[in-house]
Amino acid sequence: MxxxxxxxTLALLALYSLALPKSAQAVACSNxxxxxxxxxxxxxxxxxxxxxxxxxxxxxxxxxxRAITDxxxxxxxxxxxxxxxxxxxxxxxxxxLEGDTQIGHLSDxxxxxxxxxxxxxxxxxxxxxxxWESTAFASQSPACRYATQSGPMLVINGALHPRFLxxxxxxxxxNAVGTSADGQRAVxxxxxxxxxxxxxxxxxxxxxxxxxxxxxDGNVSRLYAPELGRADGGRPMGPIVGVVD
Numbered sequence: 001m002x003x004x005x006x007x008x009t010l011a012l013l014a015l016y017s018l019a020l021p022k023s024a025q026a027v028a029c030s031n032x033x034x035x036x037x038x039x040x041x042x043x044x045x046x047x048x049x050x051x052x053x054x055x056x057x058x059x060x061x062x063x064x065x066r067a068i069t070d071x072x073x074x075x076x077x078x079x080x081x082x083x084x085x086x087x088x089x090x091x092x093x094x095x096x097l098e099g100d101t102q103i104g105h106l107s108d109x110x111x112x113x114x115x116x117x118x119x120x121x122x123x124x125x126x127x128x129x130x131x132w133e134s135t136a137f138a139s140q141s142p143a144c145r146y147a148t149q150s151g152p153m154l155v156i157n158g159a160l161h162p163r164f165l166x167x168x169x170x171x172x173x174x175n176a177v178g179t180s181a182d183g184q185r186a187v188x189x190x191x192x193x194x195x196x197x198x199x200x201x202x203x204x205x206x207x208x209x210x211x212x213x214x215x216x217d218g219n220v221s222r223l224y225a226p227e228l229g230r231a232d233g234g235r236p237m238g239p240i241v242g243v244v245d
Contacts, residue, residue, distance in 0.1 A: 027079040027243050029225040031192070034207045037199055038192040040223060040230070041208070042079050044243055046129045046184045052083060052098050052146040053240045054091075061090040063236030065224040072244065079243045080224035081175055081188050082217050083123070084150040085115045086238025094134075094149030095122060096239055106149060108134035114215060117163060120151025121214040123241070128183025131212040148239045154178070154201035154213040161201060168196040175221035177241075178204040178213030188241070190223045 029042040044050050053062050062068050069077050085093040093115050095106040108120070122137045124130050124144040132142065133156055134149065152161050154176055171194035179186045187208050191200060197215065204213035222232040224242065 026227075026245075027225075029079065029228050031228070032207075034203050035199065037195050037203075039189050039200075039203060040192060040225065040228065042081075042188045042223075042225060044079065044129070044186045044188070046127065046186075049244045050125050050129060050146075050186070051242065051244065052096070052125070052148055053242070054096060054098060054103065054238065061236065061238060062240060063090065064233075065222070065231055065240070065242075068240065068242065076245045077224065077242055078226065078245050079188070081190065081241055082220060082222050082237040083177075083239040083241035084148040084216055085113075090236060090238040092148065092239055094120070094151075095147055096149070097144055097147035099145065104149075106134060106138055108138060114218070115151040117152035117161070119153045119156060119161075120149065121153040121156075121212070122147055122149045123177055123179075123186075123214055125241075129179055129186045130183045131177060131179045131186075131214045133212070146241075148241065150214055150216050152197070152215055154197065154215050155204045155210065156212060158205065158211045160205060161197065164196075164198045164201055166198050168198055171196050171199075172218035173221045174200050174218040175216045175223070176200055176204065176213055177216060178208055178210035181211050190221050 027042050027044055031040050065080050092104045096103040119133045122132045124142050125146040126143045173191055175190040177188050204210050223230050
């Protein structure tokens with residue numbers, strides 16, 4: 001192949017790659033170690049089809065990753081994770097928004113358990129994907145196609161939650177989400193052995209270097225990442241977040 005032909009071929013390949021639909025971009029999942037703790041992280045960009053699920057057509061909670069994959073018509077679930085606190089009936093503790101359907105209301109006051117360890121926050125999925133502290137979410141009213149509230153916040157404007165203690169003995173399998181300041185990138189993480197709030201918060205602040213991060217749950221944390229061969233089972237879940245291709 002002549003130099004000119006090679007150049008033309010490379011140029012055409014570059015143009016073709018730029019023309020690929022945005023949905024063809026894959027979620028990137030990987031296993032990492034940080035401060036002697038193993039995690040799996042999955043990075044999603046705002047132009048991917050990131051969404052939430054809670055209730056099926058019969059108004060019953062999906063509860064499992066399998067229930068979601070079974071109802072996808074010609075689409076593929078490339079990543080999923082449990083996405084927020086829920087009651088025994090698997091309805092959300094705070095705000096949950098899925099398109100035009102809102103279940104529950106924003107709660108930025110006190111409460112029990114992790115959700116009441118203020119400040120808590122909201123994952124808002126729209127043209128951008130952002131983690132908001134709940135009072136800021138209430139005052140700014142960002143446009144969200146999907147939203148789920150959870151708590152506590154792990155990182156708020158680059159600072160750790162003020163009530164986290166280094167060396168805490170409260171350790172569980174935990175999962176969380178953090179977002180970039182420009183709202184173009186979200187990183188979901190799950191610990192692969194029990195960790196403290198401090199541990200996973202420092203992961204987001206110091207390793208992932210994201211300004212805002214939100215705890216999603218502990219002990220019931222689940223991950224679906226087929227590229228890593230993971231489809232975690234266990235107790236039925238409430239809200240679920242994932243990417244469909």
